[in-house]
Amino acid sequence: MRASTGIRCATVLVVSAITLSSSIRTPAQSATWLDTYRDAASRLIGESMATTFAWDRLALLGDTFGHRLSGSDSLEKAIAWAAVEMRKDGLENVRTEPVKVPHWVRGRESLDIVEPHRSALAMLGLGNSVGTPPDGIEADVMVVRSLADFDAAGDRVKGKIVLFNVPFTTYGDTVTYRTSGPSRAAARGAVAMLVRAVGPPGLRTPHTGVLTYTEGEPRIPAASIATEDADRLQRMQNRGTKVRLRLKMEAKMLPDADSANVVAEIRGSERPDEVVVVGGHFDSWDVGTGSTDDGGGCVVTWEALRLMKQLNLRPRRTVRVVLFTNEENGLAGGRAYLARYRSQLANHVLMLESDSGVFRPTGFGFTGSMTARAMMQQIATLLKPIGADHIGPSGGGADIGPAVEAGSIPSMSLEVDGNYFLIHHTEADTVDKIDPADMAKAAAAVAIVAYVVADMPERLR
């Protein structure tokens, strides 16, 4: 902490001692700069918890527009709606900032066992996958349980449909089979790739998600299948049964489409050029309604500004919400934000993303200096009443990532206790999995952190 902080805090102390009720403190407890924020924090919690506004807004978003895949009409209609609603909320400088996004379309798709008996499997093509010929691809399946297993299979992969049947451990560890599996299989001559759903076992819910083709390798179609079906194919192979599959996918990539990041602000009263950014990604996969991934994250960060506005809380610095486009299959929104604001990154005080669902909030992950971490730990004590006072070892998010990295900006992520990886990227990603009170707490937590960091006398460093 810098030397001047103690002097500023002393000034604040006098003010807070007058404005705060003395009944809640004994003289032995010395007041701190944080005391000036206790009243605002409890009002933000009270305002958020008093209604189901955030949940209702998320439900309306999903019910009205459905999914929001990049390039879809539904995403663009939802973007236009969000900008209108932000103006109705009284937010300032509401704007849409144009971004070109990839335009992948799924089309019709199916996966069937054709031998030893005909049976349909629960599948979802992977995002950015190529399609199959109109009649599909028919081939024997080869099930592998790990990369070592795959390597051991050697040339036997050639001409097969490879299934990576790897049980979910963590997203970071397991997702690599989805992203790099197609090109690994293609390099060995496989004709298509399947991956066990990257998530804990659900109720026969395959998980879509993006794949990444390696330059120079053939592009083969790839799809996710439900854990139940992956285990069934494994059992059949283990018994020595020859299993023949037919995969049909109409998937294709169209020319890039027009989209936009949605931006709104509460301008700072003293240092408007210094900015605290909060946000999530507004695009989703084309299954379910993207309520957990990441409509909820967008609504609670947006809600942070709406709550401040409702309570007439205008911080010294600007608070900006950004609903990023195209996180799922391109990250074009996050990159466009960096390109547009590159010259202003030094004025970004903090960037906060919510993209782990809006279940019961437990706190925030934080990445920044030790001084800033100590500050965040103090601020987090204001979140004790809603149980969200934990500050984890690292924070950030895909959308804020490009700017955070380029500007070495302190970054945070909302942390929650919930079944995110069971739900996201599936048909089951709908608003009914989310509890309105949890969502109200999440919105209050984001609002308090954003407000205090934007308003506190010393800049977070």
Ligand SMILES: [Zn+2]
């Ligand atoms: Zn997401």
